[in-house]
Amino acid sequence: ILLHSDRDPIPDVPAIYFVMPTEENIDRICQDLRNQLHESYFLNFISAISRSKLEDVASAALAANAVAQVTKVYDQYLNFITLEDDMFTLCHQNKELISYHAINRADIQDTDMEAIMDTIVDSLFCFFVTLGAVPIIRCPRGNAAEMVAVKLDKKLRENLRDARNSLFTGDNMAAGQFSFQRPLFVLADRNVDMATPLHHTWTYQALIHDVLDYQLNRVVMEEGLGAEPSPAGARPKKKNRKAYDLTAADRFWQKHKGSPFPEVAESVQEELDTYRAQEDEVKRLKCIMGLEGEDEGAISMLSDNTAKLTSAMSSLPELLEKKRLIDLHTNVPAASQ
CATH class of the missing domain: 1.20.81 (Receptor-associated Protein)
Known part of the structure; x- marks a missing residue:
């Protein structure tokens, strides 16, 4: 059921919310608490909810005498969409707000740029929390990629500093920041064509x-001396090299x-x-x-x-x-x- 659709009270049924912690969604959750729509509430936020918004929910629950009904509040850190096993995209309701055009338009204000960077960093942070690994970050200097890298680095360090509440510790996190298998995260500006140098010319x-x-x-090419595999325990057959003049x-x-x-x-x-x-x-x-x-x-x-x-x-x-x-x-x- 959509959050903002018209819903009748079902007082004997628990409700599971899975929403972004936006102003509109928080207001609707507070309204549901006041209207006593459900028996209990399990609040799952796609990205981390801020303290101020969490206090708004707490105030609404207190005013509606529904504190005991708010059973669980989770930060799921799922603000991205996995398209394939090795590919994901940032999740946003209006993709134009974080598009290449939005970042590079001539009339963009500093506040708008900060908001875009924060949105991108939040999604990337969610991805690495889900991955359970702290990346090694590399980026070019002097562009939006560096801004994202600096903000993401700061967010990761702040989380790692709080050892008790760090999201990168625990048995299921593969040693988090202590792992020697940390992923390399390369941030490239779209103005730089990174793909072309990585492809072989097709002539x-x-x-x-x-x-x-x-x-x-x-x-000069290596050629196998025979098609048969080497016997077990024997040395692999050497390959001879053959030269062709073009x-x-x-x-x-x-x-x-x-x-x-x-x-x-x-x-x-x-x-x-x-x-x-x-x-x-x-x-x-x-x-x-x-x-x-x-x-x-x-x-x-x-x-x-x-x-x-x-x-x-x-x-x-x-x-x-x-x-x-x-x-x-x-x-x-x-x-x-």
Whole structure:
């Protein structure tokens, strides 16, 4: 049931509230206490309620003679939304209030900026309380990211100072601030594009440069000596290193070094199909050369095939070079994946 919807009193039923500690929500809870809507009240606040607002609830409960009915008050520290196992987003009713535009608009006042920073810090603090770990914070200087980092650091330190009430102690908190497995929390300003430098360029030459040992037009790759696994207890098989030269004489390299990787894979397959067709033609001619019979048709066919075979044999070095280049550009992309 929505908090601000019209509700009839149900005096024999307990009520569980799960709300943000905003002025409007606190006023409605106080109104419910005065109206004696429920038998008992379990108040769960998504983020920590301030002392002043908690006193407002206490005053309303005292005035309504409902102090005993307020059974529990919890700070749940859940002011964020988990979208996936390794991704979350800040939780806010109006996302425009904490958006990139809101932070960077020209007419923003200092008080507005402070409010935005406090909202962001509150959500981040809730996340780390739920995670049960104190982060190592890193950020660039001189922008909103630094403001958030400073405020979050202060909030964490204030909580850790109070050892008795610290949210980062207890058996279920993985030693909190004392853990050697503390997460690294990197705060980056959206004006700085952090994602692009972390992605490999998707062209053939650039990808080889990024992920393989590529120097002076030579790429060196490790190759396994065998596909069988090493016997139990035996040393793992050593890998030999094979070098490939990618020079101007390599027509495939010159044509496709700037091509996207999927296009390179398609071109390698096309070259392989062409090579196999030429290889099959040579094999066919070799079989035909064993043709028996001395009629004019057979002699004419033998003469034509002899000319074709001679031409094929003269192009054999070129065919072998094509096969070498196909093998090269099959192995290198496979190692780049």
